[in-house]
Amino acid sequence: MGELSSPTNLVMLIVVIAVGVAASGCAVAAAYVYLHAQPDRDASARDRLARRWLIATALLGFTVIAMRFVWVLLI
Secondary structure (H helix, E strand, C coil): CCCCCCHHHHHHHHHHHHHHHHHHHHHHHHHHHHHCCCCCCCHHHHHHHHHHHHHHHHHHHHHHHHHHHHHHHHC
């Protein structure tokens, strides 16, 4: 994959890892919202909020995949 001493490779590695960690955080947030029952929130609102977190997870996941392909093209 080339050397990491190149500034482009180092920046892309950091950005890809950061977006991947953000996607993982969104997935954990979706699981927490869905599984953590609160007495003041009904089930449908909890489902909608969890669905929004899952959509954010999917968008960030696809972003990581696309960035990986861009990274391969830059090498």
